[in-house]
Amino acid sequence: MFLATSNKLKRLVCVSLIQQVRIEELQRGIADVAALLDDLPSGFRLLVDLGHLESMENGSATEIGRVMELFDQKGVELIVRVIPDPTKDIGLNILSLFHYRSRPRTVTCETMSEAVEQLSF
Numbered sequence: 001m002f003l004a005t006s007n008k009l010k011r012l013v014c015v016s017l018i019q020q021v022r023i024e025e026l027q028r029g030i031a032d033v034a035a036l037l038d039d040l041p042s043g044f045r046l047l048v049d050l051g052h053l054e055s056m057e058n059g060s061a062t063e064i065g066r067v068m069e070l071f072d073q074k075g076v077e078l079i080v081r082v083i084p085d086p087t088k089d090i091g092l093n094i095l096s097l098f099h100y101r102s103r104p105r106t107v108t109c110e111t112m113s114e115a116v117e118q119l120s121f
Helices: 023-037 060-073 092-099 112-119
Strands: 002-007 012-021 045-056 078-082 105-109
Touching (some): 023 060, 045 112, 105 112
Parallel strands (some): 012 045
16 A cells, blocks of 8 residues: 655645555556645655565566656655664665655655654644
């Protein structure tokens, strides 16, 4: 499952990848993300939670790149990733080099508590 939510007051977008993620879910998620970003100003923060990710369908990197480009075009300022299990890092650092032209500050945390500290709530 690909789940995207936002908090306009906190200028925060949250994306969770949960259990088995399929390409079709990512493709539908792009429209969800676009709608969420319409309500946010440039300079928003992004929280990406991979804590419940079990697997991703082969070929998902293309769609992940498209989502990254959308965040980049809309002006993401800070990206905080929660990756408790390093073996589930799906190559986000490499994908970021190609899809985040603005080079937003990016932090990877093991726990959601660490992520909250980085987001400065």
